[in-house]
Amino acid sequence: MQVKERVLSGMRPTGALHLGHYHGALKNWVRLQSQMECYYFVADWHALTTHYESSEIIEQNVYEMVIDWLAAGLEPEQCTIFLQSRLPEHAELFTLLAMGTPMSWLERVPTYKDQQLQLKDKDLSTYGFLGYPLLQAADILIYKAQYVPVGEDQASHVELTREAARRFNDLYGRRPGDEAATLAALAKLAKEDARYYHSLRKKFQEQGDAVALQKLPGFLAKFEQLSSAEKELLTSHFNGKGRAVLVEPQVLLTQASKLPGLDGRKMSKSYGNAIAMREDKKSIETKVRTMPTDPARVKRSDPGEPERCPVWQFHQVYSDEPTRQWAASGCRSAGIGCLECKQPVIDSILREQQPMLERAEPYVQAPQRVREIVAAGTDRARITAQATMREVRDAMGLNY
Numbered sequence: 001m002q003v004k005e006r007v008l009s010g011m012r013p014t015g016a017l018h019l020g021h022y023h024g025a026l027k028n029w030v031r032l033q034s035q036m037e038c039y040y041f042v043a044d045w046h047a048l049t050t051h052y053e054s055s056e057i058i059e060q061n062v063y064e065m066v067i068d069w070l071a072a073g074l075e076p077e078q079c080t081i082f083l084q085s086r087l088p089e090h091a092e093l094f095t096l097l098a099m100g101t102p103m104s105w106l107e108r109v110p111t112y113k114d115q116q117l118q119l120k121d122k123d124l125s126t127y128g129f130l131g132y133p134l135l136q137a138a139d140i141l142i143y144k145a146q147y148v149p150v151g152e153d154q155a156s157h158v159e160l161t162r163e164a165a166r167r168f169n170d171l172y173g174r175r176p177g178d179e180a181a182t183l184a185a186l187a188k189l190a191k192e193d194a195r196y197y198h199s200l201r202k203k204f205q206e207q208g209d210a211v212a213l214q215k216l217p218g219f220l221a222k223f224e225q226l227s228s229a230e231k232e233l234l235t236s237h238f239n240g241k242g243r244a245v246l247v248e249p250q251v252l253l254t255q256a257s258k259l260p261g262l263d264g265r266k267m268s269k270s271y272g273n274a275i276a277m278r279e280d281k282k283s284i285e286t287k288v289r290t291m292p293t294d295p296a297r298v299k300r301s302d303p304g305e306p307e308r309c310p311v312w313q314f315h316q317v318y319s320d321e322p323t324r325q326w327a328a329s330g331c332r333s334a335g336i337g338c339l340e341c342k343q344p345v346i347d348s349i350l351r352e353q354q355p356m357l358e359r360a361e362p363y364v365q366a367p368q369r370v371r372e373i374v375a376a377g378t379d380r381a382r383i384t385a386q387a388t389m390r391e392v393r394d395a396m397g398l399n400y
């Protein structure tokens, strides 16, 4: 039995991570690692769906990205960090799920058309790109993860994952001997317990009584004479569904990062408006000093409006209340200049960055250690992935 609830998420290694990734995703990953059993992986195959013509970019970024994760505070002892392409089990599950997945499910995932429009310079009319969300489903289902912390843009992929799991369980969650085994399990119960089970089941199946369904796990938990496989059978007989071989995950929506890019749009390397997590000090100073501000402040004596200024968004993330008040009133009264206003932001970014640089340093010095962390995590992940694949093959009847 899994004790802690399991979390899984991944990122594509297409460039140095920036402060948008840190505030939008990584901080949350770090928080979760002490609360749940966390699996975090480098989605290098997913990166290939868009970068198949420039795979060297991926190669450069796989281990650099893991250093960014470690810099943010992921602890290899607390979470499992691994590399997707070292686990062919993901590809196997993807292939098996693909057999029963209607094309229309993939074609209607919004990111499919959106990304094709946005990345016009790339030919994304590939089979691999269409299959992107199904590969993601395999990533998630193979670990039976209950939670997937991702941004809003990935919610439709988690929804597809749920559909794929449901379909799999409906198709393969029943086996020929199940009925007899269910009866045998029921025969192990005392008469009044069996009668209670039947009455609960009837309430659920005939009247849709949700409370009856909720009572079932607690009721079954009492019986030490039943194996977990037998309890699963009784659950499946109860709710009329196949056994849950694969687990339907839930999305853990990460709040959109409040930190925009330097120009106020979403922070993204491709917009050229990003600050990398491990960017050097000089460059951070220059970038913030040259950030656009409220266009109304042409001269130092022109008052401005913080709401029209991206620097103000940075104050929201990086400054305390007194500093924010100082900035807002100084801006509106032209009491401070924009460079003055930006200085506390620069200081805070550098202060936030300091421990990250310190955590990254040993790995930058000895990149071999990063490889070892990933190799150890991958070995750990493989145990779970292989166990699920045995169940999947078994359920599908592929053990001939």
Ligand code: TRP
Pocket: 008, 009, 010, 011, 012, 043, 046, 135, 136, 139, 140, 148, 149, 150, 154
């Ligand atoms: N598609 C995700 C992204 O672009 C990366 C990813 C791949 C992922 N497989 C996953 C995220 C499984 C969560 C779970 O951000």
Ligand code: SF4
Pocket: 293, 294, 297, 304, 305, 306, 309, 310, 311, 312, 327, 330, 331, 332, 336, 337, 338, 339, 341, 342
């Ligand atoms: Fe922006 Fe600050 Fe300048 Fe106002 S004073 S425009 S908030 S940088």
